[in-house]
Amino acid sequence: MTTNKIDMTPAEFRQAGYVLVDRIADFLGRIRQMPVTRGEQPSQLRVLLGQEGLPIEGKSPGELLEHAADLVLEHSLLNGHPQFYGYITASAAPIGALADLLAAAVNPNVGAQVLSPVATEIERQTILWLAQFIGLPTTWGGLLVSGGNMANLTGFLTGWQVKNNQAGGNKKWKIYCSHRTHIWIEKAVLLCGTGKASLQMISTGNDGRIDIGVLESTIREDVENGFAPLMIIGSAGDVSTGAVDDLAALGTVAATYSAWYHIDGAYGMPAACLPGLQNMFRGRESADSIALDPHKWLYSALEAGCTLVKDPRHLVQTFSSHPSYFNFEGNGEEQPVNYYEYGLQNSRGFRALKVWLGLQQAGLNGYRTMIAENIRLSRLMFQLADSESALEAVTQNLSITTFRFIPAGTEVSGADPQIQEQLNRFNEKLLNQLQQEGNIFLSHGLIDDKYCLRACVVNFRTTEEDIRAMIATVVMQGNLLLKTFPLEGLAK
Numbered sequence: 262m263t264t265n266k267i268d269m270t271p272a273e274f275r276q277a278g279y280v281l282v283d284r285i286a287d288f289l290g291r292i293r294q295m296p297v298t299r300g301e302q303p304s305q306l307r308v309l310l311g312q313e314g315l316p317i318e319g320k321s322p323g324e325l326l327e328h329a330a331d332l333v334l335e336h337s338l339l340n341g342h343p344q345f346y347g348y349i350t351a352s353a354a355p356i357g358a359l360a361d362l363l364a365a366a367v368n369p370n371v372g373a374q375v376l377s378p379v380a381t382e383i384e385r386q387t388i389l390w391l392a393q394f395i396g397l398p399t400t401w402g403g404l405l406v407s408g409g410n411m412a413n414l415t416g417f418l419t420g421w422q423v424k425n426n427q428a429g430g431n432k433k434w435k436i437y438c439s440h441r442t443h444i445w446i447e448k449a450v451l452l453c454g455t456g457k458a459s460l461q462m463i464s465t466g467n468d469g470r471i472d473i474g475v476l477e478s479t480i481r482e483d484v485e486n487g488f489a490p491l492m493i494i495g496s497a498g499d500v501s502t503g504a505v506d507d508l509a510a511l512g513t514v515a516a517t518y519s520a521w522y523h524i525d526g527a528y529g530m531p532a533a534c535l536p537g538l539q540n541m542f543r544g545r546e547s548a549d550s551i552a553l554d555p556h557k558w559l560y561s562a563l564e565a566g567c568t569l570v571k572d573p574r575h576l577v578q579t580f581s582s583h584p585s586y587f588n589f590e591g592n593g594e595e596q597p598v599n600y601y602e603y604g605l606q607n608s609r610g611f612r613a614l615k616v617w618l619g620l621q622q623a624g625l626n627g628y629r630t631m632i633a634e635n636i637r638l639s640r641l642m643f644q645l646a647d648s649e650s651a652l653e654a655v656t657q658n659l660s661i662t663t664f665r666f667i668p669a670g671t672e673v674s675g676a677d678p679q680i681q682e683q684l685n686r687f688n689e690k691l692l693n694q695l696q697q698e699g700n701i702f703l704s705h706g707l708i709d710d711k712y713c714l715r716a717c718v719v720n721f722r723t724t725e726e727d728i729r730a731m732i733a734t735v736v737m738q739g740n741l742l743l744k745t746f747p748l749e750g751l752a753k
């Protein structure tokens with residue numbers, strides 16, 4: 262027995278750990294046979310947890326871990342399930358589970374080099390590899406953060422600070438992005454104090470990409486009215502449809518107006534590793550900052566986002582300060598990398614380990630195969646939806662496909678708004694029903710006022726058979742729903 266209540270002897274740790282690892286291995290082996298979700302209500306789960314108050318006396322760790330494994334393995338939504346297509350949440354590489362165990366066991370504080378000597382170097386190498394992964398020179402730098410929101414915010418704050426410094430103070434700033442930009446942008450303008458009025462959400466063309474002509478004329482008009490372009494934001498895989506903006510053209514516009522150029526590639530940027538997609542991602546190197554999420558298309562376990570900047574000194578200029586209570590300058594000849602100076606966090610966990618190990622386990626070629634396969638499956642899904650008489654295929658970009666249910670043999674093109682509204686409510690109900698049932702999990706997207714089912718394939722377990730089965734399930738459930746929710750007024 263240990264002398265205090267929170268430590269474990271090596272023997273206790275080994276015993277409890279082996280049991281837990283066995284259970285996790287078993288879980289990974291049968292994930293395909295499990296439901297994606299059991300759709301349990303919060304009240305049902307609260308009953309499982311028990312209603313007792315704060316524990317006063319302690320319990321044995323082995324017993325506690327058994328109970329926790331029962332709860333977590335059997336009552337979770339499984340985003341690693343091959344039939345999970347909801348939102349852009351990836352299946353997690355199992356090596357990440359072991360990496361997090363190792364990271365937590367040593368518990369380095371990756372805020373300062375002196376507190377995390379080897380972990381800091383692993384993060385630094387991970388960042389260089391991520392830059393290389395997406396085809397950037399290793400003169401770029403950056404850091405890992407919690408996710409896409411923080412990665413974009415970090416790039417945004419850096420641009421804001423750099424441009425304010427250059428301008429010698431606040432101007433009447435305007436910020437430009439497509440109207441499909443993720444909601445992080447609203448938090449960013451809130452934080453910086455430029456406010457929503459500083460945002461110019463530009464329309465997109467039929468291809469879902471920001472309309473460069475509209476962008477240029479909007480900027481010209483703003484400049485004539487005394488505003489200054491602070492930042493141009495491009496999307497490399499927009500969150501609802503996966504469209505990649507014309508990154509090169511946005512870079513040219515940003516250069517013309519000396520604006521900071523940020524790319525939100527939280528989801529899509531890893532696809533820039535594919536030789537066949539070089540044209541789609543052309544111009545990414547002209548950005549000043551790029552956000553990407555290892556916890557999306559690099560299949561890292563949550564949480565791992567990444568901000569890359571062309572000139573890493575910009576991060577330090579923005580975020581560094583040297584309070585009297587830190588002694589992190591190093592006393593050797595080398596200048597240490599202290600990650601607290603690169604972003605908003607101070608104490609920082611060792612999230613780099615799981616990303617670093619995943620990159621080595623699969624290698625660039627392994628990732629190319631998995632990402633290309635996800636794209637192939639998404640395109641196949643679009644074709645299947647297109648050839649199904651009860652489905653309308655709507656968009657397909659990268660590995661995101663949107664489609665909707667329309668009763669077979671009906672004609673809706675140019676249909677009146679009431680019919681569109683009915684179809685929207687029908688597809689919403691269908692989505693909720695599918696989610697509740699728990700065998701497949703889709704999300705939705707509102708595309709040109711059409712409520713669509715949206716499938717994101719960011720999963721190394723999903724196969725062609727899964728895609729075919731999913732489409733068949735949607736058609737079957739849609740036809741069943743028609744019996745209780747008939748659509749009136751559709752022309753036969």
Ligand SMILES: *Cc1c(COP(=O)(O)O)cnc(C)c1O
Nearest residue numbers: 408409410443498499500527528
């Ligand atoms: C997912 C996503 C985000 C937000 O990332 P989180 O990791 O959820 O914070 C931002 N932008 C895009 C394009 C995304 O797909």
